[in-house]
Amino acid sequence: xxxxxxxxxxxxxxxxxxxxxxxxxxxxxxxxxxxxxxxxxxxxxxxxxxxxxxxxxxxxxxxxxxxxxxxxxxxxxxxxxxxxxxxxxxxxxxxxxxxxxxxxxxxxxxxxxxxxxxxxxxxxxxxxxxxxxxxxxxxxxxxxxxxxxxxxxxxxxxxxxxxxxxxxxxxxxxxxxxxxxxxxxxxxxxxxxxxxxxxxxxxxxxxxxxxxxxxxxxxxxxxxxxxxxxxxxxxxxxxxxxxxxxxxxxxxxxxxxxxxxxxxxxxxxxxxxxxxxxxxxxxxxxxxxxxxxxxxxxxxxxxxxxxxxxxxxxxxxxxxxxxxxxxxxxxxxxxxxxxxxxxxxxxxxxxxxxxxxxxxxxxxxxxxxxxxxxxxxxxxxxxxxxxxxxxxxxxxxxxxxxxxxxxxxxxxxxxx
Numbered sequence: 001x002x003x004x005x006x007x008x009x010x011x012x013x014x015x016x017x018x019x020x021x022x023x024x025x026x027x028x029x030x031x032x033x034x035x036x037x038x039x040x041x042x043x044x045x046x047x048x049x050x051x052x053x054x055x056x057x058x059x060x061x062x063x064x065x066x067x068x069x070x071x072x073x074x075x076x077x078x079x080x081x082x083x084x085x086x087x088x089x090x091x092x093x094x095x096x097x098x099x100x101x102x103x104x105x106x107x108x109x110x111x112x113x114x115x116x117x118x119x120x121x122x123x124x125x126x127x128x129x130x131x132x133x134x135x136x137x138x139x140x141x142x143x144x145x146x147x148x149x150x151x152x153x154x155x156x157x158x159x160x161x162x163x164x165x166x167x168x169x170x171x172x173x174x175x176x177x178x179x180x181x182x183x184x185x186x187x188x189x190x191x192x193x194x195x196x197x198x199x200x201x202x203x204x205x206x207x208x209x210x211x212x213x214x215x216x217x218x219x220x221x222x223x224x225x226x227x228x229x230x231x232x233x234x235x236x237x238x239x240x241x242x243x244x245x246x247x248x249x250x251x252x253x254x255x256x257x258x259x260x261x262x263x264x265x266x267x268x269x270x271x272x273x274x275x276x277x278x279x280x281x282x283x284x285x286x287x288x289x290x291x292x293x294x295x296x297x298x299x300x301x302x303x304x305x306x307x308x309x310x311x312x313x314x315x316x317x318x319x320x321x322x323x324x325x326x327x328x329x330x331x332x333x334x335x336x337x338x339x340x341x342x343x344x345x346x347x348x349x350x351x352x353x354x355x356x357x358x359x360x361x362x363x364x365x366x367x368x369x370x371x372x373x374x375x376x377x378x379x380x381x382x383x384x385x386x387x388x389x390x391x392x393x394x395x396x397x398x399x400x401x402x403x404x405x406x407x408x409x410x411x412x413x414x415x416x
Contacts, residue, residue, distance in 0.1 A: 022065040029416030036407035040400035041066040047390035048076040050295035056381040066226040089290030093347020101315045106189040117161035133326040134344040137165025140262035151284040157186045160278040174336035181287020184262045193331040199285030212297035217285025228389040232274015259393035302376035323362040325350045371398025378380035
């Protein structure tokens, strides 16, 4: 069924607060997803949100709703984008998959064979696969990052290469909140015949060919009126509005000297992650946290992977590796930063026993601070993206997002 610009609520001709609370498209059989989507906006749990779901190559859900601004004056419209934080890691994983398919490097190759300076402090045996799977022990770096120097990739990559690892590489994994993007960018730059860093490589080899509004580094030409602005949270909200964030992480994020603090508060942004939603950060192209995207664009990119990657020249061998996942760290899945288990794999996160976000183990994707999630499940033919501009204070399975995903899978179970 096709939905008009504004969906009537119980015959009340006025949309919620005179604005659009949900509009777009829902295919026959997936109507419950609409109800789940608009629930959080109607309850004011989400300022605005967007969700696109593709099944077997066909868009079955394509919804936007709520507001792009905290004043609730500007409705979220089709094609609008937002800062998607760690969903960017999945985009970096996509770029890595294209690079491996093109023969620029392999997942088994040692990083130091590509980037000799990286071998410092016992990192000489770290493989590309381990580095992209956040096992290299480079979650926190001693280099003091600021919003002014965060675009200086030469200086930052030199600091990463010289960094003593936070743990013995390969023993554990841990959220490389920012550094994953720079590591991937430097690997690409050193092997790409054109010397492109991640933002240019991603734009020219992935988003551009697929014609989607997904960016690692926002171009000047993109209309800033089409950006949904972030409503963030402060450190105090992690305590006042505590939900599913591990208490150990909540405390460690506030304790200088801990690995969590050094990783997640460098750059030190006292106003919280919402402060990254600014023009300077949009343009930088930070490959772990700085992506700008629409939900529709994210789902379409993941759909290219769900359908075998041919549209991007990705080899069947690479798709098979992404589906199987990188081997676990030697000492288990305990994230040394987030203090909870997490399965990182080649720029993505994979389902595991504590977080089975998809129906099959072939899935790969990424979640982000605030609740957003994007992934594909090739064996199930599903590509999914849900994003919001109102950051929640949980880890994964944000209840606003999860009720949409659960409604979708219930529709599948019921024969849709």
